[in-house]
Amino acid sequence: MAKKTIEDIEWQGKRALVRVDFNVPMNDAGEITDDTRIRAALPTITYLKEHGARVILMSHLGRPKGERNDKYSLRPVAEHLQGLLGEGHVSFVDDCIGEKVKEAVAALHEGDVLLLENVRFYAGEEKNRADLAEALAELGDVFVNDAFGTAHRAHASTAGVADYLPSVAGYLMEKEVGIMGEALASPKRPFVAIIGGAKVSDKIQVIENLLPKVDALLIGGGMANTFLAVQGYDMAKSLVEADALETAGKLLELAKQHGSRLLLPTDVIAAKAFAADAEHAVRQVNEIEADEMALDIGPDSIALYQKEIKSAKTVIWNGPMGVFEMPAFAKGTFAIAQAMVEADATTIVGGGDSVAAVEQAGVASKMSHVSTGGGASLEFLEGKALPGVEAIADK
Ligand code: AMP
Numbered sequence: 001m002a003k004k005t006i007e008d009i010e011w012q013g014k015r016a017l018v019r020v021d022f023n024v025p026m027n028d029a030g031e032i033t034d035d036t037r038i039r040a041a042l043p044t045i046t047y048l049k050e051h052g053a054r055v056i057l058m059s060h061l062g063r064p065k066g067e068r069n070d071k072y073s074l075r076p077v078a079e080h081l082q083g084l085l086g087e088g089h090v091s092f093v094d095d096c097i098g099e100k101v102k103e104a105v106a107a108l109h110e111g112d113v114l115l116l117e118n119v120r121f122y123a124g125e126e127k128n129r130a131d132l133a134e135a136l137a138e139l140g141d142v143f144v145n146d147a148f149g150t151a152h153r154a155h156a157s158t159a160g161v162a163d164y165l166p167s168v169a170g171y172l173m174e175k176e177v178g179i180m181g182e183a184l185a186s187p188k189r190p191f192v193a194i195i196g197g198a199k200v201s202d203k204i205q206v207i208e209n210l211l212p213k214v215d216a217l218l219i220g221g222g223m224a225n226t227f228l229a230v231q232g233y234d235m236a237k238s239l240v241e242a243d244a245l246e247t248a249g250k251l252l253e254l255a256k257q258h259g260s261r262l263l264l265p266t267d268v269i270a271a272k273a274f275a276a277d278a279e280h281a282v283r284q285v286n287e288i289e290a291d292e293m294a295l296d297i298g299p300d301s302i303a304l305y306q307k308e309i310k311s312a313k314t315v316i317w318n319g320p321m322g323v324f325e326m327p328a329f330a331k332g333t334f335a336i337a338q339a340m341v342e343a344d345a346t347t348i349v350g351g352g353d354s355v356a357a358v359e360q361a362g363v364a365s366k367m368s369h370v371s372t373g374g375g376a377s378l379e380f381l382e383g384k385a386l387p388g389v390e391a392i393a394d395k
Contacts, residue, residue, distance in 0.1 A: 017140025146170025296322025
């Protein structure tokens with residue numbers, strides 16, 4: 001990556017102001033139910049501690065809408081982080097700017113870690129207000145952005161603060177941007193992308209951006225229905241986006257122009273209702289009955305897609321192949337995950353639902369990279385510049 005990283009800084013005694021993504025899911029009792037995002041920031045935190053920095057962490061949690069709200073306090077995260085780091089001192093301060101915070105920062109010794117309270121308790125965070133960015137910047141000597149999950153947002157703690165401090169990428173940010181950037185810029189071929197999920201309209205830009213780059217684009221999920229409908233298939237009760245038909249047609253045209261292979265399912269699992277226990281059968285796409293809806297890709301399509309994936313050298317996957325939340329319609333999605341495991345390829349999974357699927361299938365650790373940022377990875381695949389990445393200094 002052409003961006004400066006934490007390894008480009010002499011940290012001894014310096015204050016590292018680190019934006020992390022500690023936006024972890026919690027249950028009603030305020031307990032953390034999945035600490036993946038906290039663990040993902042550990043390599044950066046550990047490096048900074050070991051190199052004598054005073055580590056000041058800032059993050060958002062949930063959507064407190066610019067107001068203090070104890071439900072979204074990061075205090076439980078500080079306690080959890082203390083457990084993960086094991087040694088050393090992790091402290092917490094119940095604000096992210098102001099005198100109290102400055103005092104807490106001044107009390108830090110080299111190697112200490114301080115977690116600030118939720119930056120979204122201030123409305124200026126999401127508005128990227130300069131006064132908040134400047135107040136945050138006063139707390140550090142160098143800004144480290146390790147929050148890939150919020151890199152697509154230009155907020156005070158992700159982008160604004162970089163106007164006042166030298167800015168570098170943490171290890172997670174470097175890994176996310178590096179591996180996905182390389183896959184898009186100079187992929188080992190064949191390069192196969194699998195795009196699924198409910199709607200074409202959510203993924204138009206991803207498909208537009210990927211089509212000229214990939215050797216094959218495999219489409220699944222609800223969005224495949226819209227592509228099939230525009231080709232004249234009667235999708236019956238399936239989810240079809242009427243107002244995206246024209247777009248789907250244009251994307252098929254674009255694929256032809258670029259000579260890229262855009263593959264659609266040839267068979268589906270057709271159900272009588274959108275329900276876990278609905279009666280269902282395998283149907284060729286031209287045989288879906290009037291009272292049926294396509295809820296997963298069928299066995300022929302699975303075999304076709306698996307063959308493409310297994311012969312690829314780079315595979316990027318975003319979006320499930322069917323309604324994978326219901327076991328009867330999850331086979332297509334899990335089959336994709338399994339094929340990626342078996343492929344001798346760089347395998348990248350981005351996007352909330354496909355990440356959930358590889359975790360459910362227990363194969364997340366077998367992928368080259370599972371992105372921690374749903375929205376951010378989608379925008380990255382769309383070819384957009386991410387404000388949180390742009391703000392980091394070039395090497
Ligand atoms: P997205 O958020 O766009 O990635 O879409 C994910 C959602 O699409 C999941 O909740 C799936 O249940 C849903 N989905 C996938 N395939 C279908 C389908 N064939 N019909 C309806 N919903 C689907």
